[in-house]
Amino acid sequence: MAADLKFAKSHEWLRPEAGGLVTVGISSYAVEALTDLVFMQLPAVGKKVKAGESIGEIESVKAVSDIYAPVSGEVVEVNTALPSHLETLGKDPYGDGWIVRIRPDNPHEADQLLNQAAYDALVAGQSH
Amino acid sequence: MANSVPVWWDEQAAGATNMGADEALVAEAVARGMLLVRLYGWQPAAVSLGAFQRFDDARQCSGIASLPVVRRPSGGGAIIHGSDLTYAAAVPKHHPWGSSPQRLYDAFHGAMVEALAGWKIVASLHPAAGPATPAAASAQEPFLCFDRRAVGDVVMPDRRLGREQAPPAKVMGSAQRRLEGAVLQHGSLLLTANAAASGSAQHPGIQELAGDGVEIPAIKDLVSRWLELVATSLGASVALQTGSFAGAARSEVDRLAERFGQVRWTARR
Numbered sequence: 001m002a003a004d005l006k007f008a009k010s011h012e013w014l015r016p017e018a019g020g021l022v023t024v025g026i027s028s029y030a031v032e033a034l035t036d037l038v039f040m041q042l043p044a045v046g047k048k049v050k051a052g053e054s055i056g057e058i059e060s061v062k063a064v065s066d067i068y069a070p071v072s073g074e075v076v077e078v079n080t081a082l083p084s085h086l087e088t089l090g091k092d093p094y095g096d097g098w099i100v101r102i103r104p105d106n107p108h109e110a111d112q113l114l115n116q117a118a119y120d121a122l123v124a125g126q127s128h
Numbered sequence: 129m130a131n132s133v134p135v136w137w138d139e140q141a142a143g144a145t146n147m148g149a150d151e152a153l154v155a156e157a158v159a160r161g162m163l164l165v166r167l168y169g170w171q172p173a174a175v176s177l178g179a180f181q182r183f184d185d186a187r188q189c190s191g192i193a194s195l196p197v198v199r200r201p202s203g204g205g206a207i208i209h210g211s212d213l214t215y216a217a218a219v220p221k222h223h224p225w226g227s228s229p230q231r232l233y234d235a236f237h238g239a240m241v242e243a244l245a246g247w248k249i250v251a252s253l254h255p256a257a258g259p260a261t262p263a264a265a266s267a268q269e270p271f272l273c274f275d276r277r278a279v280g281d282v283v284m285p286d287r288r289l290g291r292e293q294a295p296p297a298k299v300m301g302s303a304q305r306r307l308e309g310a311v312l313q314h315g316s317l318l319l320t321a322n323a324a325a326s327g328s329a330q331h332p333g334i335q336e337l338a339g340d341g342v343e344i345p346a347i348k349d350l351v352s353r354w355l356e357l358v359a360t361s362l363g364a365s366v367a368l369q370t371g372s373f374a375g376a377a378r379s380e381v382d383r384l385a386e387r388f389g390q391v392r393w394t395a396r397r
Binding site for chain 1: 228
């Protein structure tokens with residue numbers, strides 16, 4: 001897993017990209033917890049989002065969960081292939097399973113997110 | 129008492145009011161940091177859509193087209209309410225009972241199987257099927273909840289005359305909404321066939337499936353035993369509340385119900 005990933009407590013990951021963009025997805029822990037994914041709704045390109053605000057929804061056989069923006073900004077790209085290939089989220093959650101790319105309002109906002117070690121500790125705590 | 133589960137048994141209400149009350153229940157669960165349960169019925173009979181279902185599908189579904197429709201925040205298939213007992217269970221997401229979706233399902237569904245057995249009514253949990261791809265799973269899902277089967281659904285053999293070879297029928301299903309701070313689990317127990325639905329949209333309930341000569345318990349006795357077993361499986365006890373949750377939180381429920389009563393919400397998909 002890339003060392004430059006940051007995580008929200010709500011299990012989204014964020015990776016800084018060239019040009020000041022960030023790529024956002026959901027962690028492998030979240031994908032496993034959801035199980036049997038059946039449907040996903042993504043935001044429109046151009047949508048302005050605030051950190052902590054829902055940017056999409058994902059449904060498994062028994063539960064619907066929101067996907068939250070880890071930072072504020074504008075959605076500039078959406079992985080439109082994903083809803084038709086939800087298995088990608090399980091196979092490659094940090095690669096082809098990316099969900100959106102956001103242009104953050106504040107390039108330093110992601111600094112407040114969890115690093116890998118802190119996120120692993122959070123997940124370990126929730127698993128017990 | 130730390131492991132007490134407060135339960136309210138509310139009066140029947142319209143769909144939007146019920147959804148508003150459940151949203152208020154979620155806020156209350158977060159504020160109290162504990163599992164809360166609300167039981168209720170529906171008046172008038174209505175269809176509740178799962179969060180992702182299409183409103184047009186409800187209008188085109190034979191046998192329910194004239195019923196009022198409300199959209200749940202929880203997932204799953206459409207339910208025709210009126211002859212069922214609905215429950216809402218709300219628990220903070222980071223509570224031990226909220227961290228695993230399966231835990232609450234197992235508690236509520238397993239307890240119902242056990243409770244029914246106390247009246248010699250045979251029920252079981254639907255077993256796990258083989259792995260399916262997400263696309264296949266989505267494409268094959270019937271519109272109505274009681275036509276769907278998910279692992280852990282409560283099913284009963286069909287003891288009606290001439291139906292002995294029919295596959296087990298579903299009498300209880302649940303679905304969740306995992307919110308940022310809490311989990312809301314909705315479930316429906318089909319007590320009798322819903323007279324508000326017709327044709328293939330009408331499903332048999334416990335009353336019909338149990339067959340002749342089987343004593344059907346009074347609903348309050350069944351629910352009392354069920355809740356007791358739910359609590360036991362969670363290592364807790366039931367604290368049945370006097371009065372109704374929706375009644376006590378009337379102004380907040382009315383405020384929240386407004387959104388659920390709007391076409392913009394119900395027909396958003």
